[in-house]
Amino acid sequence: MKVLLLSLAVVLAPFSHATRIKEVASVAGVRSNPLTGYGLVVGLDGTGDQTTQAPFTGQSLTAMLQQFGVLLPQGVTMQPRNIAAVMVTASLPPFAQPGQQLDINVSSIGNAKSLRGGTLIATPLRGADGQIYAIAQGNLVVGGAGASAGGSKVQINHLSAGRIPAGALVERSVPTPLSQGSDSLQFDLNSSDFATARAVAQAINKAKGAGTAQALDGRVVRVKAPSTPDERVAFLADVENLDVSMAAPAARIVINARTGSVVMNQAVTLQACAVAHGSLSVTISSTPIISQPNALSGGQTTVAEKADISIRQEPGSLIQLAAGARLSDVVKALNSLGATPQDLLAILQAMKSAGALNAELEVI
Incomplete structure (x- = not known):
């Protein structure tokens, strides 16, 4: 578990505040x-x-x-x-x-x-x-x-x-909104975010003139585009490569329950709290038992099993976690618990209920 979380902390690069429109939005109807x-x-x-x-x-x-x-x-x-x-x-x-x-x-x-x-x-x-x-x-x-x-x-x-x-x-092509001759196009954001929709509209208006783009909600941006095909293609080529200033994303933690992978973004923070984590192990052993009948008794040899079940519970000590405002601090705090990925989900849910974790949890 320690190796997994530490490797994620290295892979997650600092959040970039500028990106191109083609990376955060796509033209509505232009899809596979x-x-x-x-x-x-x-x-x-x-x-x-x-x-x-x-x-x-x-x-x-x-x-x-x-x-x-x-x-x-x-x-x-x-x-x-x-x-x-x-x-x-x-x-x-x-x-x-x-x-x-x-x-x-x-x-x-x-x-x-x-x-x-x-x-x-x-x-x-x-x-x-x-x-x-x-x-x-x-x-x-x-x-x-x-x-x-x-x-x-x-x-x-x-x-x-x-x-x-x-x-x-x-054998047959599919018509797209680009060939329908409409005077406007619609950009759909990959994820719903009002700040990103506003940033996309502002970037287009700054480059193509005021009133060219209008953010309708947190996902849709309507854009006025030329009517002729060649001018429209050139217009979209320019718009897709415009830089937009991105706001910091919402704190989020994604846990894969099957593989035990844990991914969190840099907006995750942790408040000071105390956590007690114990372990429960169940051991089942099976021993074959052979029953042999007496000679000339007419019986049959049978095989049975004897199962021994033991349960061992180890109490967990109370561990105090310091507040962490950076991703590296959160990773160090979670690594100190020594929990498995399956146990980590329950711990994070308890932290969120107690108000010690600001992130949204998602299990896939």
């Missing part, structure tokens, strides 16, 4: 769009879906063969082990044009053991409106590895998911 599709991966080395447990794979194969004029006899059911049903996902970036290539992710939805060496058959990718925006196809790149023999199995990473770099071609 998720695409999804359902397809088949073929060419697997016996590691595909078992059609008896994943019947949709066989149905999909039959439907695909019918498109190529191949009709199966009535009552014939194929059970190949070299195909797998997959979901294909991609992100359509803003301003993407037909013919542009996209990276795609392919994930098995059946019981395929591995997608290594497979080839994705042409799969249409649809947007939220149901329209086709890209077509995906290509050879999979799987980042895992696995081996099995004699009932033993070793696997690194996932074998049931992979990627196809440049595996999709864009």
Whole structure:
């Protein structure tokens, strides 16, 4: 725990009070769009879906063969082990044009053991409106590895998911607010903050003239922009690179309950307080007991277990923490407790309830 908090104190650099608008805001509507599709991966080395447990794979194969004029006899059911049903996902970036290539992710939805060496058959990718925006196809790149023999199995990473770099071609573009000819644009801040919205509007008005930008709330800034495409692009290029003065952020501590990572910004301060932290350990030991019947008794040998459970609680001494107005002081105070990341969450919550901590706690 000490190493973790000390390393965070070194990584967290002093807060910069000036940054560019492109780092704190983006033009509304200029964003990526998720695409999804359902397809088949073929060419697997016996590691595909078992059609008896994943019947949709066989149905999909039959439907695909019918498109190529191949009709199966009535009552014939194929059970190949070299195909797998997959979901294909991609992100359509803003301003993407037909013919542009996209990276795609392919994930098995059946019981395929591995997608290594497979080839994705042409799969249409649809947007939220149901329209086709890209077509995906290509050879999979799987980042895992696995081996099995004699009932033993070793696997690194996932074998049931992979990627196809440049595996999709864009078929349709998505219109953006820049091409709609409106006389104004909207900048959306990455995080809601009234001081930042005011600073963005002031920076734009100072560079482009009074009344050009107006902060509507803590996240939205409306900006008057030229109507012609070339002038609008030049205008946005200038606006995105304007410097804005940033106010100090709110004190915040983020704790990852799964990994035990703790991140805090430099606005976190600590008031003088006293904390008592103890430890509780539970030990469970199991001993096998074999019951052997007498000869010719007709009984059976049985195996049972005897479990011993012990609980040990160590009282924690009361530790006085000095007030800390800097991040380094707060880190030293928390390190002196010697608490685990899981215990640290409860300690910080208690400190906040007692008024000794000024930060907002967030658990992810």
